[in-house]
Amino acid sequence: MSSVFAEPGPPVEIDATELLSCYGLTVWPSEVVRSPDEAVAAAERLGWPVVLKVADPGASRRAGTVRLGLTGPEMMCHAYAGFADQLGEEVELAVQRMAPQPAVPTVVGVIEDQAFGPVVSFGLGEVTARLLLDQGFRLAPLTREDAAALVRSVRAAPLLFGEYGYPPVAVDALEDLLVRVGRLANDLPELARLDLDQVLVGESSVIILGARATLRTPAGPRLDGGPRRLS
Structure with a gap:
């Protein structure tokens, strides 16, 4: 007898920008560039000052992958050359407008746990907090x-x-973001993972600097036998 459920395929990584927009969350604009000239042109469109960084969202966990406060073409070309020397000519970079400061960097995520369903995680984005695994977890959806x-x-x-x-900082805006992320996680059983890295919490708002999502194909069944809780 064939199985009722299709065999799961490989996970598919997507740009989470459009998905987040459905829940009223906006990712800070950025453009992927492949040459110094493209980087300068992107900065002109986005507005100086800008950041030049490795395009891979996971790179924010590694030191030396971001150049901050670039205010003109000369600084941009120098930063681009530095990345090429450090990481090779083929590295994919992104230009992003500088976010307002001061702000506290944080990290928000979702994983689909086989036993508990969607779980929302939160922690600060500072290196020490990451190294100490200083994270909290709550089951989705969140009140x-x-x-x-x-x-x-x-x-x-x-x-x-x-x-x-x-x-x-604007903790109320951060809490609102977490509620929206929890709603997204609860609504989409095909969501295997969501990473918002980093989320800057400023004095009056939150800014999502990077986001990526991984979907299961096809979405598997989600057990929903009543109240769930983390032990």
Whole structure:
């Protein structure tokens, strides 16, 4: 007898920008470039100052993959040449307009757990927080109370509330983003993984700098036998 469910295919990675827009979330504009001239032209369109970075969204986890505060063609060409020397001529780079500062970098994610279903994760984007695996988790969908508890569950949370010399930031906007991400995760059983890296939390808003999503093909069944909770 054949199985009721189709065998799962390989996961498919997609640009998450359009998906996030359906839930009222916008990714900060960027353009992939393949030459210094393309990089300068992109910066002119986006507006100086800009960032030049490795296009792979996962590169934000590695040092030396971003050049900040480029204000003109000469600085851009110098930064581009530095990447070519460091990583090779074939490296794919992206230009992105500088986000408002000051802001606290954070990381938001979703994974589809076989036992619990969609799980939303949150942590700060600083290197130390990543190394210490300072993350919190909540099952999707999230209420506003769930989102508030998730933000406060990480050990580095005081940095968002004006402690240790950091200015207080828009935690309410961050919580709203987490609720929207949780709704997205709950609505889409085909979503295997979502990474928002980084999410800058500023004094009045949040900015998503990078996003990517991985879909299962086809979407498998999602168990929904009642209330779920993480132990």
